[in-house]
Amino acid sequence: MEVHKAVLLLCLFRFTDVLEAYIKTDGAWIVKLPRSQYTVKTVEDCAVKCNIETSFTCRSFLYIEKDQDCVTLPANSKTDQILRRMSAALYEKKEYLLECVNGIGTDYRGTKSKTKSGKTCQRWEEKFPHVPKYIITPKTHPKADLESNFCRNPEGDKGGPWCYTTDQEKRWEHCDIQDCTEDCMQCSGENYRGKISTTASGLTCQRWDSQKPHNHGYIPSVLPDKFLEENYCRNPDGEPKPWCFTTSPSIRWESCSIPRCTTVSPTIVQELTCASGEGSSYRGTIAVTVSGKTCQEWSSQSPHKHSNTPENYPCKGLDKNYCRNPDNERSPWCHTTDPETRWEYCSVPSCGDQPIPEPVIPDGEECYEGDGSSYRGAMSETISGKKCQFWTSMEPHQHSKTPQNFPAADLRRNLCRNPDGDQAPWCYTTDPTVRWEYCNIERCDSKPGTQEPPTNPEPAASPSTSQETDCKVGNGATYRGPTSTTIMGVTCQAWSSMTPHHHLSFNPETHPDKGLESNQCRNPDNDVNGPWCYTTDPNKKWDYCQIPDCDGLKCGQPAVKPKRCFGRIVGGCISKAHSWPWQISLRTRSESPSAYKILLGIHTERATESSKQERDVSKIIKGPAGTDIALLKLDRPALLNNKVLPACLPDKDYIVPSDTECYVTGWGETEGTGGEGFLKETGFPVIENKVCNRPSFLNGLVKEHHMCAGNIEGGTDSCEGDSGGPLVCFSQNTFVLQGVTSWGLGCAKAMKPGVYTRVSKFINWIEQSMKEN
Known part of the structure; x- marks a missing residue:
């Protein structure tokens, strides 16, 4: 009996551990063929399906919990475009995302496809310009991942990963790929993820999640895209190199001494002669500021001394005195040759249409009509409280929803919008693990009446375990109210019914304490977005419900939503009356x-x-x-x-x-x-x-x-x-x-x-x- 228990425990451990090899991103979806689709009970089951996939090399899988759908794929975020889908989660195998080699790199599965001398690799299945040796092809080496032109080491060459080249004069060559044990930085270390945690003078770094001995605003939980782990040196703010706050009370922060990698610095995919987004890829020859001042050469320290040199920023194109954006400003700029003006922005043409005028937010409470395509409000926070990513930014999520591609959608800053006709305004998030979410905005026709709140409200009572009022507390896990229609007005399917949608996970038998006796909206899985239900629409398996919050009058939550304009007091942006009710x-x-x-x-x-x-x-x-x-x-x-x-x-x-x-x-x-x-x-x-x-x-x-x-x-x-x-x-x-x-x-x-x-x-x-x- 004890032996059987030990075997069972070992099996459970291995089963749970199967997700350790994957990185999860919520709200992400990949459309790719070939693909395999399965019905499974858990996400761990789906991971097992990917691990034993025989139809192709499985690099990732999609899991839709409420549908219990599992889709295994030969693609990942490094090879294919990532799309939005709220209910999906993308799980990518870590080994296919790693861009460095361990040992001689027989297990390298990254996407480098150039040799040491910069030659492009030939695809492994092709026979031109070089016919591969008969023993090295995708068919003869099915486990070597020879499905593209990526550098690989299928037979254990001591020189590391290599490839056949597209140069007729050079049959093959090794690739220059960083060693995983090499602690070095590319460019100015913006993407440095090493573990050096001492400064150039030998001081120990303060942990990023600590406020002692130095208070600071670089908080890991709020800036997940900056990878502020432990007390490792990082570069979250455009310095010339990684740095950290120190554990010395007398020295607030200091740069770290991290060598540049010996491998070739990453090249910019597209060097533009116009400004896209904040203009970090601009490589044009404009060298005059908005006021007509001539730019100072980046390599010069006169008339202005600075650290924005070609040596400190080797990947930013700091040639001559051309306008550039090396330090994450809002647009290209330069130091000027005027001793009285240290720097100014430049008039660099936009790659897209003309700038969209400032949004006009209508008076009255902020809400959206219909599907929110016309919403032009100031919300920049998702339904779960995550900060929105700027539409012009490709970090942490690459996407095609840019102001240039959607000129009429008012994709300004990181404001919630609906450029693609979704059911409500949304945004990409600054959390690398959550690609996108809907925003924390209500529909205008679903808002409660404008009844004046009590002038001296009593504090709300603590919610009971079974809350029967028609409002929700928090994410609505305790909601037991009567609402039985979705946010789009569709009647809910009874939880015990399997028509029109068959489901296994959520019914009165599996969750007897979740209030699933009828067809009312409930939240049996603690969904952060609130109560939901399976629908009676055969084409829509499930959807969220619009349940108002039970909160009454609370500090910091005005009854009249402010404009939240980015105008200016000097120059004028008149507030909506009583939208800042704490102002005296x-x-x-x-x-x-x-x-x-x-x-x-x-x-x-x-x-x-x-x-x-x-x-x-x-x-x-x-x-x-x-x-x-x-x-x-x-x-x-x-x-x-x-x-x-x-x-x-x-x-x-x-x-x-x-x-x-x-x-x-x-x-x-x-x-x-x-x-x-x-x-x-x-x-x-x-x-x-x-x-x-x-x-x-x-x-x-x-x-x-x-x-x-x-x-x-x-x-x-x-x-x-x-x-x-x-x-x-x-x-x-x-x-x-x-x-x-x-x-x-x-x-x-x-x-x-x-x-x-x-x-x-x-x-x-x-x-x-x-x-x-």
């Missing part, structure tokens, strides 16, 4: 508390709205010495409603990740550009303090209790009169007060972003002050 107007005649007056619930500076609440200040509590923050105690509590609502406070010591979308509001100076007297807003990205403190930016003036935000090129900023106002950042459908407007060098100046007091550094002080006062 502070009015004073002196510094005495009795002279202060707080106005809440207003949109105009004249404060004539009937929703206005007026409070006096009974006490001013100043922040710790050397900081720019204070608390004001009201003479009586504010009445919370849909026009007066607090923003949420951040977690203690939380650091907002670099490039996070944040917003400032205020009635401050507009420098004569109009819109005075109305609450205005602007949005811009957070800039990591490491970048903000560079000599060309704010030169070390930004302290740990500060944070920077703004556009590098200027034009967007808070200004005089906005001081003390809120900087809120959007995450998980909530606005969080991350900063308080503090100071800046001018208003909306290039390379001089605004500086804000970092609220997360004062959570303990805020809580203690409220208890004591």
Whole structure:
């Protein structure tokens, strides 16, 4: 009996371990022939099918859990185009994604197809220009993966992988492929994934998921495409080489000493003479900035000293003084020959149509009509809270949904859109393991009525294990409400029925505690997107249901959705009335508390709205010495409603990740550009303090209790009169007060972003002050 148990345990271990050899990407789909299709019960069963596939070399498989479909494929993301499909997950064999060799490389299955001297490889099955030796063909070596022209080592050549060439004068040649044990970098180390974890001076690197001894915004969970693992040296922000924060309290960060690989640097697939996306592939000869200034040569240090040299950025085409984009700016630029102007952008023609005008977001709550093809709102977060990838970017997901290919779809920045007629707005995500998701936006015709919320709501009761109200908590795993139609209005099939769709995984017998007694929408598999059901439409096996959240009035969730425009306070973007309900107007005649007056619930500076609440200040509590923050105690509590609502406070010591979308509001100076007297807003990205403190930016003036935000090129900023106002950042459908407007060098100046007091550094002080006062 004990022997049988041991054998059973060994079998279970091997069965579960079968997925270790695969990398999973949700929402990805490959169309490729030949292919084999199977019906299986689990994803592990599908992996086994791929491992024993005999019809072709199985490099990946697709698994659709709700359909229990398994599709094995001879392709992967390195050889074929990846498409979108919400319910699918792509599992790729790791060995076919590895682009380095172990030993002599008999197991190399990468995609290198050039020899050491740069000659293109001949396909293994072809006989021109060279007839292969009779013993080395795909038929004679079926396990050697000789199905294309990729470098291989089918017979264990001591020199490593090789191929026949397409050069008639050179029959064959070895390929130059990096050794897997070689810890080196290509280009500037943007894709370095090695394990060096000490700096050039020998300091140990701080872990990326740690905030001690140095706070920073490079958070691994928020920037999954940067591979910020352990405390390994990485280059997430366009430095000349990988670097890390150090474990020395006196040295914030330092570059790492990583040698360049001896193999040939990767070549750019397409060198463009026009700007596509952010223009990193532009290789044209424009050498003049937008204002007509001549560009300084990249190899020169006069009149401006810099690190953007051809030596530091060998793969960025820094020839002569041509406009380029070596450091992930928004478009090609150059240092100028004008000593007074360090750098400027260049007027490089776009590869596609003319730029699309700024989206006009209609007044009223943000939602989408029909399938959302006309949606032009500001949402850039998916239904599960993931940040959207920029449409112009090919990282982490390569795709064809670009502004050039879909000029009428308004594929601006990373805003949710529906360029291909899907059922709702969506985006590619910044998570390498999740290709795409639908966005966190409701349909206009499915939104609840505009009933005014209670002015002093009681906290919501904790959900029971069986929630029978017609709303959901979280992902709706406890939902037991009566809704039995899908998001598209199709009636649900009974869970116990096998018509029109046959299914094995989810029925009253297999999941007796999941409420599957009838045909109501349920979430038996904890789907992150919420309740769903099998449908009575023979052509649509299953779909999600539109179940509203049970949440009532909550901090950081205004009843009127803001425009979230990326205009500017200086220059004007008037907010929708009461869309920033935490905004107050502070009015004073002196510094005495009795002279202060707080106005809440207003949109105009004249404060004539009937929703206005007026409070006096009974006490001013100043922040710790050397900081720019204070608390004001009201003479009586504010009445919370849909026009007066607090923003949420951040977690203690939380650091907002670099490039996070944040917003400032205020009635401050507009420098004569109009819109005075109305609450205005602007949005811009957070800039990591490491970048903000560079000599060309704010030169070390930004302290740990500060944070920077703004556009590098200027034009967007808070200004005089906005001081003390809120900087809120959007995450998980909530606005969080991350900063308080503090100071800046001018208003909306290039390379001089605004500086804000970092609220997360004062959570303990805020809580203690409220208890004591």
